[in-house]
Amino acid sequence: MALKKQLSVISYQLSVLAFVALCFLFLIARTDAANSTNVRVRLSGEKDEVRLAVKGAYTIEAIDSDLILKKGANLSEEKVIPAGSGIQLGEEIFKIYGIRVIPKKDAGISVDGKQFRGIIDIIRTENMKLLVVNHIDVEKYLYGVLYHEVPHYWPMETQKAQAVAARTFAMYRKTIMRDKDYDVTSDIYSQVYGGKGSEHGRARKAVDLTKGEVLIFDGKILPSYYHSICAGHTEDASRVFEVDLPPLKGVKCPYCKGARGMNWKASFSYKQMEERLNAYGIKVNGMRDITEGPRDKSGRLETVIIKDAEGIKEIQGFKFRLALGPNMIRSANFTLNITPRGVIFKGKGWGHGVGMCQWGAFGMAKKRARYKKILEFYYPEAKINEINGL
Numbered sequence: 268m269a270l271k272k273q274l275s276v277i278s279y280q281l282s283v284l285a286f287v288a289l290c291f292l293f294l295i296a297r298t299d300a301a302n303s304t305n306v307r308v309r310l311s312g313e314k315d316e317v318r319l320a321v322k323g324a325y326t327i328e329a330i331d332s333d334l335i336l337k338k339g340a341n342l343s344e345e346k347v348i349p350a351g352s353g354i355q356l357g358e359e360i361f362k363i364y365g366i367r368v369i370p371k372k373d374a375g376i377s378v379d380g381k382q383f384r385g386i387i388d389i390i391r392t393e394n395m396k397l398l399v400v401n402h403i404d405v406e407k408y409l410y411g412v413l414y415h416e417v418p419h420y421w422p423m424e425t426q427k428a429q430a431v432a433a434r435t436f437a438m439y440r441k442t443i444m445r446d447k448d449y450d451v452t453s454d455i456y457s458q459v460y461g462g463k464g465s466e467h468g469r470a471r472k473a474v475d476l477t478k479g480e481v482l483i484f485d486g487k488i489l490p491s492y493y494h495s496i497c498a499g500h501t502e503d504a505s506r507v508f509e510v511d512l513p514p515l516k517g518v519k520c521p522y523c524k525g526a527r528g529m530n531w532k533a534s535f536s537y538k539q540m541e542e543r544l545n546a547y548g549i550k551v552n553g554m555r556d557i558t559e560g561p562r563d564k565s566g567r568l569e570t571v572i573i574k575d576a577e578g579i580k581e582i583q584g585f586k587f588r589l590a591l592g593p594n595m596i597r598s599a600n601f602t603l604n605i606t607p608r609g610v611i612f613k614g615k616g617w618g619h620g621v622g623m624c625q626w627g628a629f630g631m632a633k634k635r636a637r638y639k640k641i642l643e644f645y646y647p648e649a650k651i652n653e654i655n656g657l
């Protein structure tokens with residue numbers, strides 16, 4: 268009886284221990300996920316080859332295994348190319364789908380002549396191309412983003428507002444891209460990122476001064492879109508993205524008046540427009556006429572109406588802009604002037620118009636607004652929180 272009791276006590280103690288251990292493991296896993304501030308940045312489109320070099324000690328591993336392929340104190344430039352069922356690194360071919368380059372301490376990795384912090388993955392795609400993904404802590408990532416997003420000589424409060432918006436946006440992308448190979452791209456479709464070579468002291472300072480700060484709404488990370496110039500009123504996110512939230516309904520913005528690049532002009536022939544629309548996936552056949560559809564409260568065109576050989580087609584304003592080229596048709600706020608040779612577009616503003624207006628943030632800082640006021644203005648009802656507190 269005593270033995271049985273003893274055994275049951277031991278078994279009880281063991282199960283308590285197991286339970287505590289399980290809780291601990293669970294806690295570690297959870298904390299790890301919550302604290303994960305690494306961002307995966309896709310550095311380019313698919314490539315035929317990548318030039319890789321490392322200044323300093325490094326290890327190259329196979330992705331998803333512990334297999335070490337190569338290590339050393341320095342790697343002079345080598346070509347990486349897709350090869351048969353694997354990847355060729357220099358003279359050697361490895362039967363793997365991707366390599367991971369891990370620098371030691373401050374060793375810098377160079378990809379096609381550009382310097383990057385953090386880890387670099389080079390992945391072979393199904394169609395025998397290469398994808399380069401930079402794994403980097405969000406703060407270091409922002410060092411390479413801010414300089415491209417706002418001029419480094421702009422007021423520090425604008426830089427800080429931009430740092431918070433860009434950090435928030437990167438963390439939001441992480442939540443929606445979990446099943447993909449990357450969270451953000453390095454171009455205008457996410458946030459322009461140039462790696463170590465595009466950092467600037469003032470941009471780094473703005474990132475450091477706002478370290479870990481992100482915008483949240485209703486307990487969740489905010490899709491903190493931003494753009495260059497709103498031209499008087501920011502856009503309701505639900506018109507452009509699949510997002511409908513109170514902080515992104517659009518506000519009247521008097522602060523970007525006089526911004527450089529406010530007014531723009533572009534011209535297209537009917538043939539050019541038709542080609543671009545079709546290439547974008549909007550079917551147009553024998554275009555005959557184009558007219559402005561209704562405008563929303565921000566002044567942007569809700570639709571553009573096209574008449575072709577098949578009839579009348581209504582195209583959403585923001586889609587029309589993307590199809591013709593977002594750097595030619597800089598915003599969906601434009602008028603049409605029909606000429607014998609085609610159409611002249613006259614417009615104002617630059618970008619999709621959702622969230623913070625960067626030139627407006629510049630204008631507000633010039634009027635002595637602090638960065639929290641700027642964020643409050645462009646993202647009303649959103650709150651600032653620490654990443655780790657989420």
Ligand SMILES: [Zn+2]
Pocket residue numbers: 496497498499500520521522523524624626627
């Ligand atoms: Zn504005």
